[in-house]
Amino acid sequence: MLLITELLIVFFGFVFFMVGIIGLIINKRKHDNCTEMVMGKVKNIVKQSRSENVDSYFPFFEYVVNGQTIVKESHYGTGKPRFEVGQEVVIYYNPEKIEDYYVENDKAPGTISFVFIGIGMLAFIIDIIIIVVSNII
Numbered sequence: 001m002l003l004i005t006e007l008l009i010v011f012f013g014f015v016f017f018m019v020g021i022i023g024l025i026i027n028k029r030k031h032d033n034c035t036e037m038v039m040g041k042v043k044n045i046v047k048q049s050r051s052e053n054v055d056s057y058f059p060f061f062e063y064v065v066n067g068q069t070i071v072k073e074s075h076y077g078t079g080k081p082r083f084e085v086g087q088e089v090v091i092y093y094n095p096e097k098i099e100d101y102y103v104e105n106d107k108a109p110g111t112i113s114f115v116f117i118g119i120g121m122l123a124f125i126i127d128i129i130i131i132v133v134s135n136i137i
Contacts, residue, residue: 005130006130006131009123009126009130010124010127013120013123013126016119017124018120020114020115020116020120021117023112023113024113024117027102027110030094030100033094033096033097034092034094034102035094036094037090038063038064038065038093039063040061040062040088040089040090041061041062041063042061043060043061043062044060044085045057045058046058054079056077057078057079058073059073059083060074061089065098068098070093070099072099074108076109078108082107089106090103092104
């Protein structure tokens with residue numbers, strides 16, 4: 001029974017760790033590809049309820065490229081709104097795919113990736129502790 005528990009902890013730890021790493025890679029690629037800067041604004045903030053007591057706030061960003069207005073919802077929701085409606089933001093977009101963007105100084109993407117990495121590492125540490133304690137007893 002202990003072996004199954006250890007394997008499950010390692011598996012879920014690995015999954016969380018890899019999701020975090022993939023998130024960091026995606027963020028790095030966005031920063032590499034989105035090289036054109038434009039001023040944008042927060043058009044709206046939508047509250048989504050994931051469960052009875054858990055709400056997430058997703059901002060919608062609006063920016064104009066070559067006369068084309070683009071409105072995009074952030075992929076990252078947070079427990080509290082991190083922007084205000086109407087707030088001006090610096091947006092970097094991909095000149096080859098103008099819908100691909102990131103918002104300067106938006107810490108949510110990196111923070112979420114590091115949280116996943118941290119949970120994965122914590123699972124590995126817990127598994128090591130279980131192995132050490134089970135071998136002592």
